[in-house]
Amino acid sequence: MENHSFSLKNKNIVITGASSGIGRQCAVECAFGGARVILIARNRQNLIAAMDDMPGDRHIALPVDLTEFDGLAASIREGIAGIEKVHGLVHAAGLQMTCALNQMNIDRYRSLFDINVFAGLEIARIVTHRKFIPQDGSSLVFISSTMAAAGRPGLTGYSATKGALLSAARSMAMELASKKVRVNCVSPGLIMTQMMQDVFSTLTPEQVSQRRQGYALGLGRPRDIADACVFLLSDAARWITGANIPVDGGYTAQ
Numbered sequence: 001m002e003n004h005s006f007s008l009k010n011k012n013i014v015i016t017g018a019s020s021g022i023g024r025q026c027a028v029e030c031a032f033g034g035a036r037v038i039l040i041a042r043n044r045q046n047l048i049a050a051m052d053d054m055p056g057d058r059h060i061a062l063p064v065d066l067t068e069f070d071g072l073a074a075s076i077r078e079g080i081a082g083i084e085k086v087h088g089l090v091h092a093a094g095l096q097m098t099c100a101l102n103q104m105n106i107d108r109y110r111s112l113f114d115i116n117v118f119a120g121l122e123i124a125r126i127v128t129h130r131k132f133i134p135q136d137g138s139s140l141v142f143i144s145s146t147m148a149a150a151g152r153p154g155l156t157g158y159s160a161t162k163g164a165l166l167s168a169a170r171s172m173a174m175e176l177a178s179k180k181v182r183v184n185c186v187s188p189g190l191i192m193t194q195m196m197q198d199v200f201s202t203l204t205p206e207q208v209s210q211r212r213q214g215y216a217l218g219l220g221r222p223r224d225i226a227d228a229c230v231f232l233l234s235d236a237a238r239w240i241t242g243a244n245i246p247v248d249g250g251y252t253a254q
């Protein structure tokens with residue numbers, strides 16, 4: 001498997017949101033795929049705990065608030081100074097908010113867009129600086145959502161951020177193709193992570209049961225999303241760019 005096109009051996013992969021849920025599982029699976037992983041989130045302890053589950057000892061934990069845009073580029077560059085090239089990025093850091101349109105305001109929209117969209121675009125800009133792009137190119141993966149394609153009451157702001165990622169990824173893919181940088185999205189359906197536990201704790205039992213409906217294959221696991229990300233990061237996906245892979249147990253097939 002080591003030299004197989006699905007292998008991540010000798011690749012340096014940056015993962016945001018690596019302290020929890022989908023991002024954490026991406027970090028673990030990338031490490032099992034042979035990669036050296038740079039784990040980013042705010043909670044240092046949780047990043048260290050994630051590293052305990054990962055094979056290999058060259059991973060880097062980088063506790064950073066990705067929405068503190070002043071100085072973000074400097075912190076990331078400093079954190080990855082020992083790494084020559086960045087072969088891949090997964091932007092999994094994110095925030096979900098269920099809020100009726102008439103309760104939304106500019107601050108709420110901003111908090112969603114800051115982490116879900118702007119932080120992802122900023123980190124993509126940083127890791128695609130010419131000094132970090134390997135000769136064979138690199139692969140960027142943005143975690144969008146089924147809620148970019150399907151609507152749900154209370155998710156106007158969140159859906160807007162996830163749709164923005166799909167659109168941005170397509171243009172980025174066209175802009176960076178000449179540097180052999182591929183840019184894709186993965187759109188998960190419902191995965192039981194800390195984020196969804198927090199969301200469910202605010203819903204009525206009836207709303208919870210509504211949320212669980214529509215998954216022909218049942219609910220997903222973080223591993224289902226991480227496996228799709230590992231594929232997109234690997235050389236096996238060398239001819240895929242500007243694409244979105246729904247990983248949602250059939251939710252958007254209805």
Ligand SMILES: NC(=O)c1ccc[n+]([C@@H]2O[C@H](COP(=O)([O-])OP(=O)(O)OC[C@H]3O[C@@H](n4cnc5c(N)ncnc54)[C@H](OP(=O)(O)O)[C@@H]3O)[C@@H](O)[C@H]2O)c1
Nearest residue numbers: 017019020021022041042043066093094145190191193195
């Ligand atoms: N779970 C689902 O059902 C589902 C479905 C579709 C899409 N998604 C998307 O998948 C992604 C991951 O979701 P999840 O369910 O794994 O959520 P999660 O368990 O709550 O993880 C969110 C991650 O984002 C990090 N984060 C949040 N704000 C940050 C900030 N300002 N700076 C740095 N890191 C920050 C958190 O780390 P710290 O708190 O340590 O900073 C955490 O690692 C999100 O983009 C979400 O929208 C999830």
